[in-house]
Amino acid sequence: MPHVLDSSLAELEAQLVAWGEPRFRAKQIARWTLRHGARSFDEMTDLPAALRVRLADTFTIGALPELAARQADDGATTKVLLDLGAGAAVEAVRMDYDPDNDGAPDRTTVCVSTQVGCAMGCTFCATGQQGFTRNLTPGEIVEQVLAFSRERRVTNVVFMGMGEPLANYGPTLRAIRWLVDADGLDMRQRGITVSTVGLLHGIRRLADEGLQIGLTISLHAPDDELRRRLIPTSVGTTIDQLVAGAREYIAKQGRRVTFAYALLEGVNDEPAQARALARRIRGIQAHVNLIPYNPTAGAGLRRPSLGRVRAFQRELQFAGVNATVRIERGVEIAAACGQLRTDVQRLGADVIPLERVER
Numbered sequence: 001m002p003h004v005l006d007s008s009l010a011e012l013e014a015q016l017v018a019w020g021e022p023r024f025r026a027k028q029i030a031r032w033t034l035r036h037g038a039r040s041f042d043e044m045t046d047l048p049a050a051l052r053v054r055l056a057d058t059f060t061i062g063a064l065p066e067l068a069a070r071q072a073d074d075g076a077t078t079k080v081l082l083d084l085g086a087g088a089a090v091e092a093v094r095m096d097y098d099p100d101n102d103g104a105p106d107r108t109t110v111c112v113s114t115q116v117g118c119a120m121g122c123t124f125c126a127t128g129q130q131g132f133t134r135n136l137t138p139g140e141i142v143e144q145v146l147a148f149s150r151e152r153r154v155t156n157v158v159f160m161g162m163g164e165p166l167a168n169y170g171p172t173l174r175a176i177r178w179l180v181d182a183d184g185l186d187m188r189q190r191g192i193t194v195s196t197v198g199l200l201h202g203i204r205r206l207a208d209e210g211l212q213i214g215l216t217i218s219l220h221a222p223d224d225e226l227r228r229r230l231i232p233t234s235v236g237t238t239i240d241q242l243v244a245g246a247r248e249y250i251a252k253q254g255r256r257v258t259f260a261y262a263l264l265e266g267v268n269d270e271p272a273q274a275r276a277l278a279r280r281i282r283g284i285q286a287h288v289n290l291i292p293y294n295p296t297a298g299a300g301l302r303r304p305s306l307g308r309v310r311a312f313q314r315e316l317q318f319a320g321v322n323a324t325v326r327i328e329r330g331v332e333i334a335a336a337c338g339q340l341r342t343d344v345q346r347l348g349a350d351v352i353p354l355e356r357v358e359r
């Protein structure tokens, strides 16, 4: 049975009209599901009882069962492992930012997954080493946000968890529309960021969606040859094409684009590589987010020292490129970028508690 949020609002309206119900019922259902975090149609007390039964016979609704949860950073980072059934699970992470330390976070960001596993095969990424299992549905993506928004207001959602969002384009966009729709979660569009490893076709499609959402494109290398070694599936797309895609996005959406660059010691963190990177991207309204590599089991790669990270950043800044170093969150619970990995084995196998698999 599909989740009620697998439908768009227009499809839900059409379904209700086909059942002889007024169109506005769809908005009532959306508000109950997203704003009030309803876990069953029975909670929707302003709907007729017969309609609630019919909805329950047609759609699923409700929280994805939580298999495990862990906290880090004094409780400011929480990772949950959510059960998708049939042996599949995904992780979602909540990060609170409370700069004035008053206990009321100024910003709460949720990082969501869009696929079980990932087919892009980035050599430095735990998810990439796991391989691809399946795409998530819109309902499964939105439920990751609801897992946290039922407790507190979520201000930002980043599509940076497991999977490549633009390789699951339709469901990802449908989920985004539920997040920003006035009758959905009603989030600011600028609070949403999609992060891609560089699917050019998807970047161009996204530029035409008329959404004011942020875009992050992972470069990770200043030249195409090294980039292909780090991201084997990037064969066929050059850095110049991605920079052109970013320009197009900026021109159409009026939003700055971020280039993500995971720093790997001795691989892509030399000052000369920073200068080469700056030459490729200078002059466009973009900034570089440097991500000191988070070691993942078995990858055989190392994180550069803070000195090397700062030297790389200085080279970029000296060349006129705006560059920041990503604040690290949740490293000790393997919740940081590139570390999300589902350790639930496929079909019928036992769930491995997170404690046993995080190093």
Ligand code: SF4
Pocket: 118, 119, 120, 121, 122, 125, 126, 127, 128, 129, 161, 162, 163, 164, 197, 338
């Ligand atoms: S870094 Fe992103 S795109 Fe690359 S394998 Fe990992 S999840 Fe997939």
